[in-house]
Amino acid sequence: MKARSALSIQRDVIFALFVREMNARFSSYTFGNVWLVLEPLMMMVMFILLFGLRGRGEFGYVEPPIFIFSAFLPFKLLWQLHVRNNTAAVSKSRKLMGFRQVRLFDLFLANSFTDGGVFVVVGVLIGTGLYWLGFNPFPRDILLVMAWGTLLWLFAGAFGILCCVISQFAKEVEKVVTMVQMPLLFLSAVFFPMTIVPEPYRTWLAWNPLVHAMELIREAWFPLYTSPVADGFYLFMWAIITMALAMASYRLSWQRMLAS
Amino acid sequence: MIRIENVSKYYPTRFGPKYALKNLNINIPDDRDVAVLGINGAGKSTLLRLIGGIDFPSSGRIRSDRFVSWPLALSSGFHGTMTGRENVRFVCRIHGVRDTFEIEEFVKEFSELGDNFELPVKSYSSGMRSKYSFAVSMGFDFDTYLMDEIMSVGDESFKRKCTAAINEKRETANIILVSHNVVTIREHCNAAILLAYGRAEFYESVDRAIFRYQSL
Numbered sequence: 001m002k003a004r005s006a007l008s009i010q011r012d013v014i015f016a017l018f019v020r021e022m023n024a025r026f027s028s029y030t031f032g033n034v035w036l037v038l039e040p041l042m043m044m045v046m047f048i049l050l051f052g053l054r055g056r057g058e059f060g061y062v063e064p065p066i067f068i069f070s071a072f073l074p075f076k077l078l079w080q081l082h083v084r085n086n087t088a089a090v091s092k093s094r095k096l097m098g099f100r101q102v103r104l105f106d107l108f109l110a111n112s113f114t115d116g117g118v119f120v121v122v123g124v125l126i127g128t129g130l131y132w133l134g135f136n137p138f139p140r141d142i143l144l145v146m147a148w149g150t151l152l153w154l155f156a157g158a159f160g161i162l163c164c165v166i167s168q169f170a171k172e173v174e175k176v177v178t179m180v181q182m183p184l185l186f187l188s189a190v191f192f193p194m195t196i197v198p199e200p201y202r203t204w205l206a207w208n209p210l211v212h213a214m215e216l217i218r219e220a221w222f223p224l225y226t227s228p229v230a231d232g233f234y235l236f237m238w239a240i241i242t243m244a245l246a247m248a249s250y251r252l253s254w255q256r257m258l259a260s
Numbered sequence: 261m262i263r264i265e266n267v268s269k270y271y272p273t274r275f276g277p278k279y280a281l282k283n284l285n286i287n288i289p290d291d292r293d294v295a296v297l298g299i300n301g302a303g304k305s306t307l308l309r310l311i312g313g314i315d316f317p318s319s320g321r322i323r324s325d326r327f328v329s330w331p332l333a334l335s336s337g338f339h340g341t342m343t344g345r346e347n348v349r350f351v352c353r354i355h356g357v358r359d360t361f362e363i364e365e366f367v368k369e370f371s372e373l374g375d376n377f378e379l380p381v382k383s384y385s386s387g388m389r390s391k392y393s394f395a396v397s398m399g400f401d402f403d404t405y406l407m408d409e410i411m412s413v414g415d416e417s418f419k420r421k422c423t424a425a426i427n428e429k430r431e432t433a434n435i436i437l438v439s440h441n442v443v444t445i446r447e448h449c450n451a452a453i454l455l456a457y458g459r460a461e462f463y464e465s466v467d468r469a470i471f472r473y474q475s476l
Contacts, residue, residue: 001327001401004356016353020339023346098337099330100313101354255316259271 013101017093017110022117037122040076041129044068062222066135069126070221071190071214074149077119079156079210080181085111086160087167087177090257097258104254108164112157119149144220148232152213155239161246168257189214194229202229209238262288262311262328262404267320269306280306282458283320290326290403293430295445295466296438297473298455304438305333305408307455311436312406326403332393333408340382344373347381348396355400363399370425371395372418391418398425405435411444423447442470 004012044065089107096102127137139145167173185191188210194202205211206229215230267284270277280303288294288311296304309315310322312331330337338347348367352360368377371391376384384392394410411422426435426448439445445452445466452469454461456476463469 001355001403009354009356012356013354016350019353020342020346020350024341093339095337095339098314099351099354100328102337258315 009101010103010106013103013106014110014113017096017102017106018113018117021110021114025114025118037125040069040073040122040126043072062225063135065130066137068191069130069137070139070145070218073119073123073126074152074217075185075188075190075210075214077115077122078149078152079213080185081118082112082115082153082156083160083163083177084181085115086157087163087174089160090164090168104257105250108157108161111160112153115157116153119153139221140223141220145217148213148216148220148235151232151235151239152210152217155209155213155235155242158239158243158246161250162242165246165249165253165257168253184208184210187211193218193225194227195225205229206231209235261290262322262324262326264288264307264311264322265320267310267317267322269303269310269315270318279458281310281317281455281460284460286453286460286462288436288453288462289451290434292451293434293449294436295449295452295469296436296455297445297452297469299476302455304455305331307453307460308406308408308436308438311404324404327401328404329397329400329402329406331406331408332397332410338381338389338393338396341380343380344368344371344377344384344392348399351396351400357400366399367392367395370398370421387415394422398429401432403433405429405433407435408438409440411437411439411441442474445470 086108089111090104093107096107097104130137163173163177167177187205187208189197189205194205194211194215197205212230212232212235215227216232216235218225219227219230264284264286267281268279269281270279272278284307296307298304306315308331310317311324312328313322314331339350342350344367345364348364349360352363357363368374371377371388371394373384373388373392376388381389381392390410397405405426411419429435430448435448437445437448449466452463452466454463454469454472456473461469461472463472
């Protein structure tokens with residue numbers, strides 16, 4: 001045994017957890033991963049059927065599959081899955097706490113990295129498929145899309161940690177978070193651009209930070225789209241405050257979380 | 261030296277805090293193999309978990325400059341859905357071992373699992389599991405090994421193998437052993453900690469500690 005610095009221990013642990021997660025998701029649960037790709041695909045097919053193959057309509061000059069691809073995938077993987085996995089991280093991996101190197105926070109970090117990786121992989125897969133079918137899956141400004149995606153990813157990760165900490169003391173939180181996800185899907189401008197929402201509702205919906213994430217990604221993705229509400233700073237503030245709360249609550253309660 | 265300074269550990273319950281350990285002060289020397297004795301519920305396993313750093317004292321602190329193993333217990337932290345080999349890899353990685361193959365093969369050979377080594381850990385019987393977790397810990401060179409009743413399981417030939425492996429490790433390391441088995445303790449230890457009446461006492465002589473323990 002040789003002594004390592006705290007940082008290198010954490011790096012080793014996160015790497016080990018990351019490999020373990022990836023392994024579990026991409027080797028043993030085959031169907032689960034097929035599902036990750038299949039669900040957005042099915043959504044796209046559904047919307048193509050709903051809106052017809054006109055390639056235009058309420059979305060402006062955007063093809064429906066690309067529209068769904070650019071919004072549903074980040075929402076599904078970066079937000080929903082990420083929040084759910086982080087919320088369940090502790091109860092799922094309690095077994096691993098038998099090693100002093102493994103800290104609860106490492107579980108969250110490893111989880112977040114895995115979910116980010118899954119998002120990139122699934123995105124590239126579906127993007128390639130769309131390109132092969134003759135659509136144009138390339139965003140106008142890919143760096144900007146990635147930046148907003150990262151912000152959404154951070155926000156979701158922090159929110160998941162917060163939910164996890166609270167759920168250790170009130171088990172119901174886990175259920176509430178799962179329950180809220182479905183209405184959120186419809187309230188977050190995933191299937192529609194904010195331009196089609198009439199005024200009083202537009203302001204109300206704009207309180208939801210996820211609306212901003214979706215709209216910002218959309219703005220960076222489509223050349224002709226300008227969002228009436230998107231505000232990067234607002235989303236940024238939500239992310240920062242959630243992260244502060246998550247880390248503070250984690251720091252206050254991680255020992256009690258271990259004991260329970 | 262592992263110093264346990266004023267350590268208390270309680271768990272909150274409906275009836276208020278329930279103390280597992282209260283104001284413990286012990287020094288565990290580097291060159292002694294220590295048995296932890298006490299009746300059920302005296303806090304033996306808790307003490308081991310605290311030393312192993314997977315649980316934390318409610319007050320007080322534990323200081324040590326040694327590489328202490330994880331507490332080896334029957335239920336120690338292996339992930340049921342991962343295979344024996346994957347678990348070993350995981351443990352290697354978190355301990356900073358990059359070249360995992362050598363340890364994997366060592367564990368496979370030592371644990372006598374054969375092909376079961378490539379199957380998920382949850383499919384192991386309790387005997388296999390104890391062999392496995394013992395083998396994994398023997399793959400690493402710690403300064404102090406923490407063992408919680410791990411040696412009471414397993415067949416005679418494996419026990420002999422364990423004894424041989426431990427004796428080999430004892431040349432460079434020491435062990436802290438929780439056991440109810442007096443024979444095992446006499447065989448492996450040359451000092452003891454007796455947990456009784458909410459206090460801990462360090463005994464230089466195992467026989468004396470066992471005598472006290474049996475007359476509790």
